[in-house]
Amino acid sequence: MAKVVCVLYDDPVGGYPTSYARDDVPQPKIYPDGQTLPTPQAIDFKPGALLGSVSGELGLRKFLESNGHQLVVTSSKDGEDSVLDRELPDAEIVISQPFWPAYMTAERIARAKKLKLIVTAGIGSDHTDLQAAIENNITVAEVTYCNSNAVAEHVVLSILALVRNFIPSHNIILQGGWNIADAVSRSYDLEAMQVGTVAAGRIGLRVLRLLKPFGVGLHYLDRHRLPRAVEEELDLTYHDNLESLVKISDVVTLNCPLHPETEHMINEKTLNFFKRGSYLVNTARGKLVDRDALVGALESGQLAGYAGDVWFPQPPAKDHPWRTAPHHALTPHISGTSLSAQTRYAAGVREILESYFEKRPIRNEYLVVQGGKLAGVGAHSYSEGDATGGSEEAARFEKA
The missing domain is CATH 3.40.50.720 (NAD(P)-binding Rossmann-like Domain)
Structure with missing residues (x-):
């Protein structure tokens, strides 16, 4: 037994x-x-x-x-x-x-x-x-x-929620208002933006495929480069380092495993490489992102928004600073x-x-x-x- x-x-x-x-x-x-x-x-x-x-x-x-x-x-x-x-x-x-x-x-x-x-x-x-x-x-x-495809769908949902300022707009209705100017003052079209994924495995590649019809530029960083046929099919631009990827991207989505090499890969230094006013989506693992550096980037405007479905640890304490950071679309870990x-x-x-x-x-x-x-899969990913x-x-x- x-x-x-x-x-x-x-x-x-x-x-x-x-x-x-x-x-x-x-x-x-x-x-x-x-x-x-x-x-x-x-x-x-x-x-x-x-x-x-x-x-x-x-x-x-x-x-x-x-x-x-x-x-x-x-x-x-x-x-x-x-x-x-x-x-x-x-x-x-x-x-x-x-x-x-x-x-x-x-x-x-x-x-x-x-x-x-x-x-x-x-x-x-x-x-x-x-x-x-x-x-x-x-x-x-x-x-x-x-649940890879389920997570990929959540990534696309999160990107649109941030870029179109959906959650604050929805809250205006819940509060009995009709403040259109307030709702659209942070709303943009996703079309023509540059979107980069950190990792293009099962989730990351699915995200790229789902985003292709939106008319965005697609970029990826991965230690395993995709076949040329896939790059040509999706018109992908490959990057061999994080700085190169985030400098060109209006939206960055994290889809890589957490292990000692990727822990806190998004930190005060690397956040400075991001375009001012870009968006960060993280459905991978909370510990990929330095907790306090992220809050600082949201408060300063270096990031226009953060959608995180993952935290560290899980569950996070009720006074975790991400809960009260500005311009976020955070959820409990539900994507998968x-x-x-x-x-x-x-x-x-x-x-x-x-x-x-x-x-x-x-x-x-x-x-x-x-x-x-x-x-x-462990030998490939971890x-x-x-x-x-x-x-x-x-x-x-x-x-x-």
């Missing part, structure tokens, strides 16, 4: 849904690069249900308990007396999401003597100390591509956890667990760490090291 500890975000404030806005959730038949959607042997949930919060349990309880395993589901993940820390010593598997991450630090891994598998229900496993996982021969897996995406990542977690328990190979594209080294430092500050969310 294996103990499985699953850390998920809290249920809706108004209670778990008894019905939903839609009766179906259309799904793609295949991902753009040819990868198939998750293929578990079965699922024990209805597609479109809320699976990512505590009551949803990722649809795993029936499967696990019918096979003799123990499932502990909690949202309590931070602080000295968290349920996660109490259950860790004899846990064999830990599952969490990027939106409400169980920060698997080296200290936690050291206490989890029976831990064999860490699964990310989604994409992005930087909340695990990958170096510690490597040294302790723990497998780390994530459901690659399950739409009900459509939850159907895919819950099925992907089930597929990973089926493979693990049946001692079959986990899909290579799902692997981040295996056999004491980076593997699969660097050995630790990006969890400072995560203990998440405990301040409840105390604030």
Whole structure:
């Protein structure tokens, strides 16, 4: 019997849904690069249900308990007396999401003597100390591509919200007003602007494809250059360094993984390379951006706006300075956890667990760490090291 500890975000404030806005959730038949959607042997949930919060349990309880395993589901993940820390010593598997991450630090891994598998229900496993996982021969897996397109859609939404000044305009209506001049005084057309993405992997490339019809100039920075045919198809300009990219861009979107090499890549120095009045969108990881430098750039006007769907730590303390910074379109980490995406990542977690328990190979594209080294998507996207430092500050969310 294996103990499985699953850390998920809290249920809706108004209670778990008894019905939903839609009766179906259309799904793609295949991902753009040819990868198939998750293929578990079965699922024990209805597609479109809320699976990512505590009551949803990722649809795993029936499967696990019918096979003799123990499932502990909690949202309590931070602080000295968290349920996660109490259950860790004899846990064999830990599952969490990027939106409400169980920060698997080296200290936690050291206490989890029976831990064999860490699964990310989604994409992005930087909340695990990958170096510690490597040294302790723990497998780390994530459901690659399950919510990449969902995040890309959120990027485009965020760009338009910033450039067209949508949120302040909407707030005018909520406040009973009709102040058109106030609404449009910071509103521009996206057409003819230059848009640059930091990383052009699954999410970044999808963003570029979605933006092409808007008549913008498209730029990208990536350590893996795209094929010439793709560059010509989308009329892309390649940049080999951040300074070159941001100097030309009216909008910069971050779509790269977090690891020691990318931590705080947007900082006081690099923000000075940006065009005055440009926009920054970040749906990747909060720790890519220096917290206080970003606030300064928004206050000075160096940046005209910031749309961030990601924070560090998560959840952020209630006095986190981004909450009160000017000209932002910040959201809790929702871009990759739409009900459509939850159907895919819950099925992907089930597929990973089926493979693990049946001692079959986990899909290579799902692997981040295996056999004491980076593997699969991890070898392509990550660097050995630790990006969890400072995560203990998440405990301040409840105390604030």
